[in-house]
Amino acid sequence: MNKQTLLAYCLLLPGLGLIIVFIFVIISMALAQSVGYFNFSGSSTFTWQFWQQILADHQLSRAFFYSLKIATISAILSVSFAYPLALWLRDPFRGSQFVSSLLKAPLLVHGLVAAFLYVNFISFNGFLNQIFVHLGLVSRPIRMQNDSYGIGVIILQVWKQMPFALLLLTGAVQSIGHDITDAAKDLGAGAWTRFVKIILPLTLKALQAALIIIFIGAAGDYSFQIVAGPIDVSSLAQLMLRIQANDANGWNLSATVAILLMLTALIGSALLALITQQVIKWGAKR
Amino acid sequence: MKSLLLSLTVATLTFATTAQASDDLSNMTWPQVVAQAKKEGTVVWYNWFYQDRFRGEVKSFENHYGIKVIIPDGSHDANMNKFLAQSSRPTGDIDVLSLGGSDLAKFKPEKMLIGPLSNLLPQNNTLKYKMEGVDSKGYAVAYWGNQTGIAYNPSLISQKDLPQTLSDFSAYFAKHPGMFGFNYEKGGSGPAFFQSIVRNVVPDIDYQTAQPTANTMAKLTPAWKWFNQRRGQYIITASNSDSMTRLNGGEFAMVASWEDLTASLQKEGDISKAIKFYIPKMTMPGGGNVVMIPKNAPHPAAALLFIHWLTSAKTQVTFNKDFGSVPQNTESNSHYALVNKAERKNSSLWPDKPLSDAINKAFINHVIFH
Amino acid sequence: MNKPCTNRLITLLVIGFCCISLVLPFSLAMLWSLVDPGHPWSYPHILPPVLSLQRWVDIWTTTSLPQALLHSYLLAPCVALCSVLLALPTAYAFGRLEFPGKQAAQLISLLPLIVPSFVVALFFSSLLNVLGIYSRFLGILIGQTVLFIPYAIRILSVSFSLIRQEIIDATRDLGGGPITVFKTAYLPVLKPGLLASIIMIFILSIEEFAIAFVVGSPDFVTVPTILYSYLGYNFIRSNAAVVSLILVVPNIFLMLLMERFLKARNTAVITGKG
Incomplete structure (x- = not known):
């Protein structure tokens, strides 16, 4: 090993090294507790009992599909809203700076605050219902709080995550040279063709990054779920914390949910990224 | 060698003082408890509801005795978990712990709490030590009826x-x-x-x-x-x-x-x-809910004095008026229900x-x- | 339709949408926060009967909000400093050195962003229990520092890569010692990146919910624990409104500050993912 390589590896220690140790220890901790080790009370022995118990629980499968649904829809919706905005903001114009800061504003609002503002807005005697009633659209306010489809959670996820996707996509879109798009224009490609054949393939990496990050965030959501989510189904993170606090073998059982949540986030986001790649390739070839 | 001996003695002494705290209270007269409480100067009350409003209510205790009351914002389960997790440490963070009456069935009061409070509190015969079907054997006293x-x-x-x-x-x-x-x-x-x-x-x-x-x-x-x-x-x-x-x-x-x-x-x-x-x-x-003093409370005398104030007829009437709780001292009336x-x-x-x-x-x- | 006209139209649309999704909810929260305690806003009143600032005074004086702000705003700079200091060597290696396995290392450095935050928080708190670390401040500090190192690494490695070797060489040739080289070649290029990562991590630390909530619970109050209590368990609309409004204000100032430092730079670079 030459001197520079050795130096580089040493330099990685405090930052990257710490990250690796930390994440490794935490994941091993979860793995160990899920099979009965590191018990705070009682003896620590190897057992599959917690996995069997949790996998037989139908709350888990419901939570799994629910979190999967919320994460997929939120990720796809966020990037679909972000793309047109990113393209529009590609070339600076008067007021574009202002518009882009305005669009980034939700990044500043704490998730719980956003959830509260939303619930306040749609509540039975909230603004939206009062407007509906005054316009004569309905005779009695509609009950929208904690809707059982998770629409509230998806709206909040998109509201909060779209600016993030916008940041990533704006950067990617701006780095595409005008010569390429202009050349395509000269060859008679319409706006849609240019988007599908040039912009999408060239911004694939940023698109995948946005999808992955939003998917993982939404799959592990707790704060939107507790304030605005459905009452009759839990998200995986909510289930994990509830089991940890309420059950006699709380730590062990929640460790199994934690591992499932990690797998869901990783595999789900990777699949989403892969499918996106295939779809875009197919679209560009057509 | 000399220094080793010295440090050993110091260690034994410190150990002795912490172990004594719980037994001490029963040997003290009430004025001694009050004096000791004032010396401790602070009491930390883990109560899981209305924390912000209790911070106002305890002002009268703070002003009367010059003892500061700290009320953390923990939830019921988090407080309970903290209490159980800390129980093996020589000195914990909790002086006075509130729990629901039936929570007492989850652990052995005589092992983990200072008391019985029924022997330590001066107004013991007007108070309730049994709540929601669980008898605390005098270790936990009712302060809140709902x-x-x-x-x-x-x-x-x-x-x-x-x-x-x-x-x-x-x-x-x-x-x-x-x-x-x-x-x-x-x-x-x-x-x-x-x-x-x-x-x-x-x-x-x-x-x-x-x-x-x-x-x-x-x-x-x-x-x-x-x-x-x-x-x-x-x-x-x-x-x-x-x-x-x-x-x-x-x-x-x-x-x-x-x-x-x-x-x-x-x-x-x-x-x-x-x-x-x-x-x-x-x-x-x-x-209703009860209060208790964990064995490893950092300020046991102040905790006892605080519970005395909390369960007094006067405070119970104030709570009835301000919160609509049911008084737990037989000497208080409940006009405001x-x-x-x-x-x-x-x-x-x-x-x-x-x-x-x-x-x-x-x-x-x-x-x-x- | 010509381009400026389209731009203006879309701008108006976006502003209109922001009004509905930002200004309106915040104004409603403002209205709720001003409800006088003596005169509840209840069915069938369409507007609050009496307005007063009493709730703001009550929340500030009786809740642990000031303490939570103190804790959070004490933690945030510590976390920011620790993360940046720990990230600097790695960022240097990523930005200025070539070595085998660099790409893999860069990917691995993003690990904390990939593991769901509540999983990290829960098992980190369990680890703290096993290790016997009872200080909540220290616990949150360690957890958040590791969680935010990736951001600092990404921003700073870009900064390091922007430093031009010619300037370093030229300074050396002119007889400059290590300090002079650092001052003339490194610092001017690094400075915006350093500031940006510090402010970014500062904001992230205040926002961070999972670790602060799980590790800090029940008695180390931070901004998120207060929010959880007032917006979740003890949900009372007027109080929730006051707490929400108080917490949003400092963030806006911080963001304006960050915008100033980052004006010239590509924002995607700053967020560390691209």
């Missing part, structure tokens, strides 16, 4: 139409779907309501003694059927407070609630003074703790996540 029931909006339902029995509720739900709300977590009033329905649908179980065996739980099936048949006629809310907020907003005519929650929200101006509260004839449970003496008879005991927990879990599984 009653579950139903809060209603008189402009949406008149007093004479209030449902009283199981069949009244069935009829009301069918006739006015979506006008009744209750929670299943974050607050005990919703569980009190569905437990009450369960008792009325399945009356042939002794809820005070029965254990949550498979046999007992199987008997409860008709109750889950009752709820599932009426799904959509009642609304599940996110928490106790959410129920009250939505009752106030005109969304519901009635919600499951606490007497003290209703009274204090009115007192704070968070809900309309027009909201009323009743206990239906089919009965709803009442109970929301329900009259006759209606108070509709108060029942909570089911035995293991059964109560099992019913709540079964409700979540069979009804909420059905």
Whole structure:
């Protein structure tokens, strides 16, 4: 090993090294507790009992599909809203700076605050219902709080995550040279063709990054779920914390949910990224 | 060698002082306790509700004794977990711990608490050491009485139409779907309501003694059927407070609630003074909370003095007035209660703790996540 | 339709949408926060009957909000400093050195962003229990520091890569010692990146919910624990409104500050993912 390589590896220690140790220890901790080790009370022995118990629980499968649904829809919706905005903001114009800061504003609002503002807005005697009633659209306010489809959670996820996707996509879109798009224009490609054949393939990496990050965030959501989510189904993170606090073998059982949540986030986001790649390739070839 | 000996002696001495703390209190006269408490100067009270308002209430204690009261913002479960997790440490963070009466069944009071308080408190014979069917053997003392029931909006339902029995509720739900709300977590009033329905649908179980065996739980099936048949006629809310907020907003005519929650929200101006509260004839449970001193409390004398103040007749009357709680000192009266003496008879005991927990879990599984 | 006209139209649309999704909810929260405690806003009143600032005074004087702000705003700079200091060597290696396995190392450095935050928080708190670390401050500090190192690494490695070797060489040729080289070649290029990562991590630390909530619970109050209590368990609309409004204000100032430092730079670079 030459001197520079050795130096580089040493330099990685405090930052990257710490990250690796930390994440490794935490994941091993979860793995160990899920099979009965590191018990705070009682003896620590190897057992599959917690996995069997949790996998037989139908709350888990419901939570799994629910979190999967919320994460997929939120990720796809966020990037679909972000793309047109990113393209529009590609070339600076008067007021574009202002518009882009305005669009980034939700990044500043704490998730719980956003959830509260939303619930306040749609509540039975909230603004939206009062407007509906005054316009004569309905005779009695509609009950929208904690809707059982998770629409509230998806709206909040998109509201909060779209600016993030916008940041990533704006950067990617701006780095595409005008010569390429202009050349395509000269060859008679319409706006849609240019988007599908040039912009999408060239911004694939940023698109995948946005999808992955939003998917993982939404799959592990707790704060939107507790304030605005459905009452009759839990998200995986909510289930994990509830089991940890309420059950006699709380730590062990929640460790199994934690591992499932990690797998869901990783595999789900990777699949989403892969499918996106295939779809875009197919679209560009057509 | 000399230094080793010295450090050993110091270590033994420090150990001795911490171990002594709990035994010390029983050898002190009351004025000595007060003096020691003032020397300690601080008391940390882990109470899981109304923390912000209690910070105002304890001012009179702080001013009188010159002892600072710190009230952290922990939730019930988090406080309980902290207490259990810390119990092996020589000195903990908790001086006074509040818990629900039935929580005492989860651990051995004589092993983990200082006391019995009934031997340490000067006003011991006017106080209650048994709560929600659990006898603390004098280690935990009642400071808060509460009653579950139903809060209603008189402009949406008149007093004479209030449902009283199981069949009244069935009829009301069918006739006015979506006008009744209750929670299943974050607050005990919703569980009190569905437990009450369960008792009325399945009356042939002794809820005070029965254990949550498979046999007992199987008997409860008709109750889950009752709820599932009426799904959509009642609304599940996110928490106790959410129920009250939505009752106030005109969304519901009635919600499951606490007497003290209703009274204090009115007192704070968070809900309309027009909201009323009743206990239906089919009965709803009442109970209360207790305070105790963990063995490893950092300020045991101040803790004892604080509990003395907390359970005094005067403080109990103030709480009755400010929060609508039921006084736990036999020398205080309860002029400010929301329900009259006759209606108070509709108060029942909570089911035995293991059964109560099992019913709540079964409700979540069979009804909420059905 | 010509381009400026389209731009103006879309701008108006976006502004209109922001009004509905931002201004309106915040104004409603403002209205709720001003409800007088003596006169509840209840059905069937369409507007609050009496307005006053009493709730703001009550929340500030009786809750632990000031303490939570103190804790959070004490933690945030510590976390920011620790993360940046720990990230600097790695960022240097990523930005200025070539070595085998660099791409893999860069990917691995993003690990904390990939593991769901509540999983990290829960098992980190369990680890703290096993290790016997009882200080909540220290616990949150360690957890958040590791969680935010990736951001600092990404921003700073871009900064390091922007430093031009010619300037370093030229300074050396002119007889400059290590300090002079650092001052003339490194610092001017690094400075915006350093500031940006510090402010970014500062904001992230205040926002961070999982670790602060799980590790800090029940008695180490931070901004998220207060929010959880007032927006979740003890939900009372007027109080929730006051707390929300108080907490949003400092963030806006911080963001304006960050915008100033980052004006010239590509924002995608700053967020560390691209």
